[in-house]
Amino acid sequence: MKIESIDVTVFTYPTRRVSDSAGHSHPGEENQAKMALLTLTTDDGHQGYAFAPPEVVRPHIINAFFRKVLIGQNPFDRERLWQDLVHWQRGSANQLTDRAISIVESALWDLQGRFLNMPVHKLLGGFREKVPAYGSTMCGDELKGGLSTPEEYGQFAEKLVARGYKAIKLHTWMPPVSFAPSPQMDVKACAAVREAVGPDVCLMLDGYHWYSRSDALYIGRELQKLNFTWFEEPMEEQSMASYSWLTKSLDIDVIGPESLSGKYFSRADWVKEGACDILRAGVQGVGGLSPTMKVAALAEAFGMDCEIHGNGAPNLNVVCAIKNCRWYERGLLHPFLNYEEPAAYLNSIIDPMDDDGFVHLPQRPGLGEDINFDWIEEHTLS
Numbered sequence: 432m433k434i435e436s437i438d439v440t441v442f443t444y445p446t447r448r449v450s451d452s453a454g455h456s457h458p459g460e461e462n463q464a465k466m467a468l469l470t471l472t473t474d475d476g477h478q479g480y481a482f483a484p485p486e487v488v489r490p491h492i493i494n495a496f497f498r499k500v501l502i503g504q505n506p507f508d509r510e511r512l513w514q515d516l517v518h519w520q521r522g523s524a525n526q527l528t529d530r531a532i533s534i535v536e537s538a539l540w541d542l543q544g545r546f547l548n549m550p551v552h553k554l555l556g557g558f559r560e561k562v563p564a565y566g567s568t569m570c571g572d573e574l575k576g577g578l579s580t581p582e583e584y585g586q587f588a589e590k591l592v593a594r595g596y597k598a599i600k601l602h603t604w605m606p607p608v609s610f611a612p613s614p615q616m617d618v619k620a621c622a623a624v625r626e627a628v629g630p631d632v633c634l635m636l637d638g639y640h641w642y643s644r645s646d647a648l649y650i651g652r653e654l655q656k657l658n659f660t661w662f663e664e665p666m667e668e669q670s671m672a673s674y675s676w677l678t679k680s681l682d683i684d685v686i687g688p689e690s691l692s693g694k695y696f697s698r699a700d701w702v703k704e705g706a707c708d709i710l711r712a713g714v715q716g717v718g719g720l721s722p723t724m725k726v727a728a729l730a731e732a733f734g735m736d737c738e739i740h741g742n743g744a745p746n747l748n749v750v751c752a753i754k755n756c757r758w759y760e761r762g763l764l765h766p767f768l769n770y771e772e773p774a775a776y777l778n779s780i781i782d783p784m785d786d787d788g789f790v791h792l793p794q795r796p797g798l799g800e801d802i803n804f805d806w807i808e809e810h811t812l813s
């Protein structure tokens with residue numbers, strides 16, 4: 432079996448998610464967005480798929496890197512192919528990103544699973560087939576009735592608990608919101624949520640990512656009074672020293688790094704330096720399912736949890752293949768948006784959740800995506 436072609440299909444779909452000037456998503460007017468489907472095809476007709484933002488898998492990336500490394504290769508040599516791609520990064524003028532590599536590596540896993548008629552999480556290890564989810568809110572906004580006040584966070588949290596969530600993570604207000612960043616407002620939102628849901632629901636805060644040490648310490652101490660479960664990305668994650676200081680200054684678990692590059696290498700340094708209590712990695716952020724599994728193994732070796740960053744099929748398959756991850760990040764959620772409704776290019780969502788807050792992993796072969804190929808064909812742009 433050899434990879435014969437790598438194709439990218441760009442298509443449109445309607446969405447009510449819009450991005451603000453800092454790249455964070457919020458509800459907005461319905462608009463037409465673009466998505467890319469990357470397809471790997473072997474000489475004997477087997478295929479693997481992965482979704483990506485079109486710019487991440489633009490022609491330069493496909494022609495200058497993916498095709499050079501993958502065409503003619505056995506898709507089951509996934510680790511060697513991943514290592515070869517990673518070695519191209521250094522000379523790529525920062526064009527070959529971890530995100531791009533994660534897309535093609537995800538498609539390799541999907542191809543293997545579809546060929547073997549097995550879900551990828553079974554190929555990765557197979558630890559569980561359902562996992563508790565935490566509701567991960569969108570960042571705060573200034574939309575009346577949305578997430579514009581501490582009280583609205585509290586009201587939304589009550590609805591999430593009624594839906595079945597046993598844990599909730601707040602993303603609070605960030606610029607361009609007019610009054611952000613505000614440590615005091617962050618704490619008021621956290622207090623309102625704790626008041627609304629009571630003492631037994633696990634709560635986490637993922638706020639403004641560039642607070643000073645002083646602001647982060649103030650917020651962390653307030654979260655301790657509110658019995659929050661973890662404190663996420665309050666400062667620039669490129670300052671490992673700041674996180675070592677914060678982790679030693681607080682009792683609440685500090686989790687990270689999420690957005691820091693460096694795959695499992697940077698995360699090994701964070702463990703060595705005591706810069707976090709809980710490790711963090713996501714498939715898109717560290718270059719694929721395999722490197723995410725390596726981060727989880729690193730954490731396990733040090734008696735640490737590794738909480739997986741983000742929702743979606745690749746992350747969910749990893750979560751169901753490891754022991755040292757307590758939650759699946761289900762989101763991002765907002766009062767104005769119905770998360771349960773699949774995108775037009777999917778027949779069903781990848782992460783259905785029961786009334787007890789458990790996400791049940793689909794047992795479809797591969798990554799498990801329920802792709803609506805007719806929609807993609809009918810709405811293809813290129």
Ligand SMILES: O=C(O)[C@H](O)[C@@H](O)[C@@H](O)C(=O)NO
Pocket residue numbers: 454455456567602637689740741
């Ligand atoms: O836009 C972002 O920074 C991410 O989507 C982020 O909000 C979210 O994925 C996150 O931080 N999860 O922990």
Ligand SMILES: [Mg+2]
Pocket residue numbers: 637663664689
């Ligand atoms: Mg985060």
